[in-house]
Amino acid sequence: MTTLATFAQEKKTYTLEDVIPGGNNYFNLVPENIPGLQWWGDVCVRADVENIRSIQLKDGKESILVTLEEINQAIEKGEKPYQLSHELKPLRSLMSASLPWSERKVIVFQQNSYWVEYDFGQKKITNISRLNEKATNLDFCKTNDKVAYTVGNGLFVTGKGEESHQINPSQTEEGVVYGQAVHRNEFGIYKGTFWSPKGSYLAFYRMDQSMVTDYPQVNTSTRIATLEPDKYPMAGMTSHKVTVGVYDVKTGKVIYLQAGDPTDRYFTNVSWSPDEQHIYVIELNRDQNHAQLVCYQAATGEREGVLYEEKNPKYVEPQHPLVFLPWDESKFIYQSQRDGFNHLYLMDTKAKGEGTWKNGKLEGTTYLEHLKVTPLTQGDWLVQDILGFNAGKKEIIIGSTEISPLQTNLFSLNVKTGKRTLLGEKDGMHRASLSESGTYLIDNFSSFNVGREITLLPTNGKKGTTLLKADDPMSSQFKLPEITIGTFKAADGTTNLYYRLIKPVDFDPNKKYPAIIYVYGGPHAQLIHNTRFYDARGWDLYMAQKGYVMLTVDSRGSDNRGLAFENCTFRHLGVEEMKDQVKGAEFLKSLSYVDGERIGVHGWSFGGFMTTNLMLTYPDIFKVGVAGGPVIDWKFYEVMYGERYMDTPETNPEGYKGSDLKQKAGNLKGRLEIIIGGTDPTCVPQHSYSFLRACIEAGTHPDFFVYPEDGHNMMGRDRVHLHEHITRYFEDHLK
Known part of the structure; x- marks a missing residue:
C-alpha cells in the first residue's frame, strides 16, 4: 500500500501542449476563473x-x-x-x-x-x-441606442429600426480610412470613434494614407502569389495625415476640427466635455518632444486654444484622455510624466494658470499651464490606470505601482486631501472593474503564491466577499522548477534591476547546466511581475524541465520604472539595454551550477532585435540565439515608435548606424536562428531578408525559418509548433 500511494502521488512531466497557448491541454492548466x-x-x-x-x-x-x-x-x-x-x-x-x-x-x-x-x-x-455583415470596430452608445461601426475604410451609424447611415463620402477616396485607430495604435490609441456623453455627436478619426509608401506583402496561399500591400510609413518617410471629424446625429452633418495642416503631427487622446460643447485633443509634433492640450468647439470645429503644454528634449508621450470629475464638470484629470513618473493633475477650466514655462522634476522637462493645475499624486511610482470614481465620497479609484514596480495595487484617492487608501490585498497584481457608483470593485487578483482570487471589494478599504479562491493546477499535477526573483546593479552601477531565475527541475547543485536568457528589454514591456510563476512563460518552465537555467532581466529601457529609466536608451536603442543583459550573463556565470560556456539567448520583436544584437556584439558570451520577428535596421521600422526613440535617420545617422545589425553581420560566431511571420506587418520581412543578404556578403551563416501567412506572432497550433522548433534549436546547439 505504501508503494502504491507513493506512485499515485508522483507528479508528472509537462509538455508544450500543457504550457503553450494553443496547446490542447493549456486551458485546463490555468487557475480557475x-x-x-x-x-x-x-x-x-x-x-x-x-x-x-x-x-x-x-x-x-x-x-x-x-x-x-x-x-x-x-x-x-x-x-x-x-x-x-x-x-x-x-x-x-x-x-x-x-x-x-x-x-x-x-x-x-x-x-x-x-x-x-x-x-x-x-x-x-x-x-x-x-449591421453590415462585414461590420467591425463596433462602438455602442447607451445614451442614444446607436451603434457606430466600420466596413472596410468606411464609417457607419445605425440605430433602432434604421438603415445604416454612411458618414464618409460614398464615392471612393483612395487610401482614406474613417473611424479606425490611427498613428499605428501608438499614444494610447486603440479605437477610432468617440461618442459624446449624451450621444448627440460622434467624433471620429479620418486618416489619409494615400501619400504613404506601400510595403509589398505577398500572400503565397493563392494559386499565384498575390500582392497584398500594407501602408507602412518608415522612420523619416512621409506619414499619413489625420483629421478629427464630428458627426451630428440629429442633422446628419459632419464638420472637422480646424486644426490647421495635419502634416507631421499626431492627434491623440480625443475626449469630450460633459456638456458636449467642447472636444479636447492632445496634439504632438512629429519630433514628439512638444505636446499641447487643445480645446475645440464641437459644433463648429473652431480651435479655442491651448490649455496645457509640455516639452522634453527626448520625448513626451501622452497615453491617456482627459477624465472629468463627475461632481464638478469644470475640472478634469490630466496624466503626465513631467516629474519623471506618470501622475494625476487636476485642471480647472474656470481658473487661469500662471502662463509661464516651468521646469519639471525630470531634467529637461518644461511645462506651461494655461489653466490652474493641482497635482493629485506624486512620488517615485506611477499611476497606471484610472478605474473610475466614487462620486459620493469624491474619490478616484486608481491602479498604481506605489507598493512595488512588480505589482498593480488598487487605491481610493481623495481628491480634496490627497489621501490614498489601499483596496484589497497588498500582495500581487490586481485587475478590477468598478461599479457605477464607485462603491464596489470586482477584483481579480493573483500573485506568485495565489493562483487566483476574485473578490467583490468595497472601495472604503474594508474586506469584501470572496467569490473564488483557485489554486494553480500545475502545482498539484507536475514537478515544477524553483523560481526566484532578486535584484542586481545595472551597468550604470547604481540602478537596481529585477531578475527572475528558474532552476532546472530536479536541480542538482553539483551539475553544470546550460543557461538561456529570455529577453525583451524595450519600452512599454515588463517581463517580471508578482504573479503566477513571476510571469515566467510556459516555454521557460518547459526548458527548465529539460535541464536549462532560465534567466530574465528587466533592463533599463523597459516599463514601469519611470521615464528616466526608460529614456536612457534614447537615440541609441540596444546599447544600454545590452550592457544590462551582459550583467545578467555575468550573474549566470557567477553561479556555480551554470556552465558559462553554454549561454544562449532568445526573444521576440524588440527581444528579437536584442537577441541578434547580443549574438553579434558579444559573440564570446552568447553561443546560441533564436531571434523572433527582429528589428534589424531601425530605418525600416515605422515612424511613430521608431522616431520617438531614435529620432529620424537624417537627424541621428550615428545612432541608426550603431543599431543597424547588418553592419555587424560578420561578427556572428555562434548559432543564430531567425524566425519570422511571412507577412509580418510590424517588423516587415525586409528586416530579416536584408540581414540574410548582409550575412551572405560577410560569409556568416545564420539559420532562418518562416511561418507563411503569419503576422508578427504565431497563434493557435502554429504557436505550439514555434516553441517545438525553438526548443529543438537549443537542444541541438546549446545542450
Whole structure:
C-alpha cells in the first residue's frame, strides 16, 4: 500500500501542449476563473453560456436574471414592430452579453449582422439594429441606442429600426480610412470613434494614407502569389495625415476640427466635455518632444486654444484622455510624466494658470499651464490606470505601482486631501472593474503564491466577499522548477534591476547546466511581475524541465520604472539595454551550477532585435540565439515608435548606424536562428531578408525559418509548433 500511494502521488512531466497557448491541454492548466463577471449598475452579474445571474454583494449568492432559452423563445416569436426578428437565428451563448443600463432590465448583444436588445422584464426583444455583415470596430452608445461601426475604410451609424447611415463620402477616396485607430495604435490609441456623453455627436478619426509608401506583402496561399500591400510609413518617410471629424446625429452633418495642416503631427487622446460643447485633443509634433492640450468647439470645429503644454528634449508621450470629475464638470484629470513618473493633475477650466514655462522634476522637462493645475499624486511610482470614481465620497479609484514596480495595487484617492487608501490585498497584481457608483470593485487578483482570487471589494478599504479562491493546477499535477526573483546593479552601477531565475527541475547543485536568457528589454514591456510563476512563460518552465537555467532581466529601457529609466536608451536603442543583459550573463556565470560556456539567448520583436544584437556584439558570451520577428535596421521600422526613440535617420545617422545589425553581420560566431511571420506587418520581412543578404556578403551563416501567412506572432497550433522548433534549436546547439 505504501508503494502504491507513493506512485499515485508522483507528479508528472509537462509538455508544450500543457504550457503553450494553443496547446490542447493549456486551458485546463490555468487557475480557475469566473468568466463573464460585470456590473449592472451596482449589481454584480455573471454571464455564462446558458444564463445571466446576479450575485449578492454580501454573501456571493446567485440568482438567475435571464436565460438563453427565454431569449431564443423571443427570437422565435419574431414579434412586430421589429420586422428583422424573423432574420435572427437562435443565440448560442450569453457570454458576450452586457447590461448597459442600471435602471433598465435590458441586455444587449451582437448576433451576426444584428445588434439586439432584449428586455428580460417584459421578456421580449425591444430593439434590433441591422449591421453590415462585414461590420467591425463596433462602438455602442447607451445614451442614444446607436451603434457606430466600420466596413472596410468606411464609417457607419445605425440605430433602432434604421438603415445604416454612411458618414464618409460614398464615392471612393483612395487610401482614406474613417473611424479606425490611427498613428499605428501608438499614444494610447486603440479605437477610432468617440461618442459624446449624451450621444448627440460622434467624433471620429479620418486618416489619409494615400501619400504613404506601400510595403509589398505577398500572400503565397493563392494559386499565384498575390500582392497584398500594407501602408507602412518608415522612420523619416512621409506619414499619413489625420483629421478629427464630428458627426451630428440629429442633422446628419459632419464638420472637422480646424486644426490647421495635419502634416507631421499626431492627434491623440480625443475626449469630450460633459456638456458636449467642447472636444479636447492632445496634439504632438512629429519630433514628439512638444505636446499641447487643445480645446475645440464641437459644433463648429473652431480651435479655442491651448490649455496645457509640455516639452522634453527626448520625448513626451501622452497615453491617456482627459477624465472629468463627475461632481464638478469644470475640472478634469490630466496624466503626465513631467516629474519623471506618470501622475494625476487636476485642471480647472474656470481658473487661469500662471502662463509661464516651468521646469519639471525630470531634467529637461518644461511645462506651461494655461489653466490652474493641482497635482493629485506624486512620488517615485506611477499611476497606471484610472478605474473610475466614487462620486459620493469624491474619490478616484486608481491602479498604481506605489507598493512595488512588480505589482498593480488598487487605491481610493481623495481628491480634496490627497489621501490614498489601499483596496484589497497588498500582495500581487490586481485587475478590477468598478461599479457605477464607485462603491464596489470586482477584483481579480493573483500573485506568485495565489493562483487566483476574485473578490467583490468595497472601495472604503474594508474586506469584501470572496467569490473564488483557485489554486494553480500545475502545482498539484507536475514537478515544477524553483523560481526566484532578486535584484542586481545595472551597468550604470547604481540602478537596481529585477531578475527572475528558474532552476532546472530536479536541480542538482553539483551539475553544470546550460543557461538561456529570455529577453525583451524595450519600452512599454515588463517581463517580471508578482504573479503566477513571476510571469515566467510556459516555454521557460518547459526548458527548465529539460535541464536549462532560465534567466530574465528587466533592463533599463523597459516599463514601469519611470521615464528616466526608460529614456536612457534614447537615440541609441540596444546599447544600454545590452550592457544590462551582459550583467545578467555575468550573474549566470557567477553561479556555480551554470556552465558559462553554454549561454544562449532568445526573444521576440524588440527581444528579437536584442537577441541578434547580443549574438553579434558579444559573440564570446552568447553561443546560441533564436531571434523572433527582429528589428534589424531601425530605418525600416515605422515612424511613430521608431522616431520617438531614435529620432529620424537624417537627424541621428550615428545612432541608426550603431543599431543597424547588418553592419555587424560578420561578427556572428555562434548559432543564430531567425524566425519570422511571412507577412509580418510590424517588423516587415525586409528586416530579416536584408540581414540574410548582409550575412551572405560577410560569409556568416545564420539559420532562418518562416511561418507563411503569419503576422508578427504565431497563434493557435502554429504557436505550439514555434516553441517545438525553438526548443529543438537549443537542444541541438546549446545542450
